[in-house]
Amino acid sequence: MAYSEEVLRRARKRLEQARLERERENEARREEAYARYPRLAEIDRELRRTMTQLMATALRTGEDPAEAVARIRDKNLALQQERDWIVEAGELGEDWLRERPICEKCGGSGYVGAKMCSCLRELCAQEQKLALTSLLGSGTERFDTFRLDVYPDTFSQELGTSPRRLMQSNLRLCRKYAHNFTPASGSLLFSGATGLGKTFLSACIAREVTDRGYSVVYDTAIRLFADFEAEKFGARDEDTQGRTQKYLECDLLIIDDLGTEMTTQFTVSALYTVVNTRMMENRATIISTNLSDSEFERRYNPQIASRVIGTYRLIQFAGEDIRRQ
């Protein structure tokens, strides 16, 4: 799963905080144990002292540190034994002085070898959800709350069905898409006038796909282009650099309201980069637009139009503007 730098950075920070918090807890427990059984403090001090000495010797002579540690254990066997007795005899419980890391699998580093540990992965998924919530607001877009009754159920010659039936089938398709989503699920083009539920349905997909642990970036076309502009023309600081990476790397990108931006050569080229890169890397994209096919072709270039119109699955929206009802 490809999480953006931003999400990863936040998740790592939280893991680090949790790790430090656990260290403080361990420390506090140790202090409490020492206060109750001062002999424990002495033993630990002595153990540490010999440990330092032996490690230094091991380093000097090029001995394997693991062997050195084993030797310390043997050497300090009596001390260890005494320590165990105190712990056992006291009311501390066996686990009291066992310093548990925040995660048994990775020790709190977030990685097992080169692989991301499940603990960090979980934090990434949570951060991803938070990032999406900040974009979507705390809205309630869920497939269950999508209202079909606002779409007229009268037959339309142009559609060959009624808007309600059309939307019923769109709803079914979007639900299935979200439910079975993988980055290779293919891309969708939501097309239709403003106020027909495109944003609502794409938000439903975003929420469900995020809930399933995928990285989703959801933004308006205007914001996406603003990020590309900032990266290209803005100050060369950390804040602007790399901020478009998420549009290329997330598992699902949803671009809302394409066509509402001021179209320039720059925006066309940025859009091409996004559409083309994602297509080459087999990552799913959902574009919603109120442009018709011919307007789309006119506004962007034939390369973009052929990729989007040619390979995205078209979901046509119809009905009357919900916001005016």
Ligand SMILES: [Zn+2]
């Ligand atoms: Zn872990």
